[in-house]
Amino acid sequence: MSELLIKINILDSRVDAVECHVKTTLENLGETVKRLRGFKSLSQRAAQIGISKATLSRIENGKMPDLITFAKISKFYKLDIRSILNC
Numbered sequence: 001m002s003e004l005l006i007k008i009n010i011l012d013s014r015v016d017a018v019e020c021h022v023k024t025t026l027e028n029l030g031e032t033v034k035r036l037r038g039f040k041s042l043s044q045r046a047a048q049i050g051i052s053k054a055t056l057s058r059i060e061n062g063k064m065p066d067l068i069t070f071a072k073i074s075k076f077y078k079l080d081i082r083s084i085l086n087c
Contacts, residue, residue, distance in 0.1 A: 024084050026064065029073075034060040036077050049076045 024032045033056070037045045046056040050072050059065050065073065074081050 024079055025086075026084060029064075029084065030060045030062045032079075033073060033077070049073060 037056075037060070040048075042053045042056050042060075046053045049056065051069055055065070055069060059069070059073070071081070073079070074084070
């Protein structure tokens with residue numbers, strides 16, 4: 001079982017972000033990305049990552065990203081690529 005730690009940062013009495021720490025694999029990458037997006041809209045988070053809203057949506061719904069998109073998402077969320085790929 002994966003251990004999930006949720007940390008909610010509250011800024012000006014509203015939820016700003018949700019940080020999730022869970023063992024991320026290629027199989028659950030979309031779920032992890034969706035949890036890490038927190039309360040930001042698809043458009044906001046996609047712009048921050050540097051990908052399109054449509055691409056982020058596809059990944060959150062289980063589609064595997066291409067290598068460049070995978071690298072951008074991993075860098076943005078500080079995900080360990082080696083761990084995800086079991087290297």
